[in-house]
Amino acid sequence: MDETEVGTKLLDLETETQAKVSHSISLIEVAIADWEGTKKKPKSLATRIDYLRICHGMFLDWEKKSLKGKKDPTSVANRLRDFVSICQKIKPGEHG
């Protein structure tokens, strides 16, 4: 695979990742809006909302950098690497 093909492949991966992130952000915002619009907030759901807020913040930061960032292979690869790191940290059920 030559350099141009590598670059194209990386961009494709990033586009696919952006779609996943955007979808997650939208659904998280719906859940948080529902939570904040409700007076009765069960304690049992509070931690899950906290977790979603954290995911939202990290995904949103990543999305901004991804949409505005340079498109050269090194920059794209670094952003994808950052995304992997984010997901390893927030992976459900594997923290602590």
Added chain:
Amino acid sequence: MGGAEKSVDPEKIQRAEAAVTAATEHARKLPFASPGVASSVSKAFNATLDLVKEHGMKVTATLLDLSLSRSSNNTTTSTKKLVQLEDVSSGHEVPPFVMTRKGAEEHSEALTTEAEMVIARNPSRVSSELSYETSSSDMGFFDRNYSIPENDPGSSFVSRLVSEAELVSGWLVDSYLGDVISDRFKKTPPVITFEPISFFDAQEKAYGYLAVGFYFPDTNHIALDRNLDATQNSIADTSNLIAHEYLHYAAYLGGGTEIRFTDSEGNYHSGENMNLSHEGLTELHAQNLVHSHGMSPSHVSYAPEVLSISLLQHIVGKEVLKEAYLTGNFTKIAELVDEKLGNGTFTEFMYIFSSSPLDALVFLQNYGASAKIDLSAWAENPIVRQAKKDLGVTE
């Protein structure tokens, strides 16, 4: 007209969580998630990193990766696999992530955020001080005030810590660390940040790390608690703390974090079951250094480990143990112990130590007594006396 009060719809939360799970599953399939995968994309990526190194650029701290390495509590991190700069057996000429002061401060912030995430996801591990209360104002987890008391002596105490750090750095002269490690230490000196109590609180609550100082592997970053009470911590104590963290870094540079040795029968030993408590070794050497400059710290951290290792030091000699500690190569130690106490003794000591440092101490004492080794000088060592006192052992 009345009606039921609106409740939270748990399905919306479930859908959001499912989307996050799908994103993390997608991340797992990316080439960078498995550094060992020989895909052309990850090869191209690693080749890019080689170019960065070749052109003399320092790899700036990738904070999230370092946080991952910290949370895994394992020096063999995913980032280390990606950035194969040094052969581990010979130490590290330069850490993969060399930080400026600003980078270290950002690193600390990222670690605090990560710890708070872990706490938020594992509320049962957190003390009652952080219990979550619902209210109409909905004060969130991150809204809690980690304020520093108004009468914060921190700023003047930090100045004192800075001076002591310079003092201790001067102790680690060429003759102490040896030429190779000393050169590396001077080439990439440690960067110290002075952190508020909230930083250490978060580390304790998230991971159980009860400490007032940290060295972060694969970096040159050391964090110290800037709110150590100056009236309760003498210069000896704070110098010992600084020496302890500096020595962690020196041992990292020298390869000391990976213990290995060849025993008298030619068998090679390394790995987790060869654990000789890097913390115990580091504390003993910090205490040695501080005592050699006329100061006596008021306590000994990791007392069981220090007691056991101090007896080993008595048997093999200070300089021999120091070299092994800094490089990780314990072959000479194994030779000397087996010579004096019998073939296989050191290997057996190491296995016992990995389960119980105090059992290993008793083991070594018994073998030492059988071999008629005089232990009186060891018993009179002020570090040994203090460690016993800290453990509540009466003389």
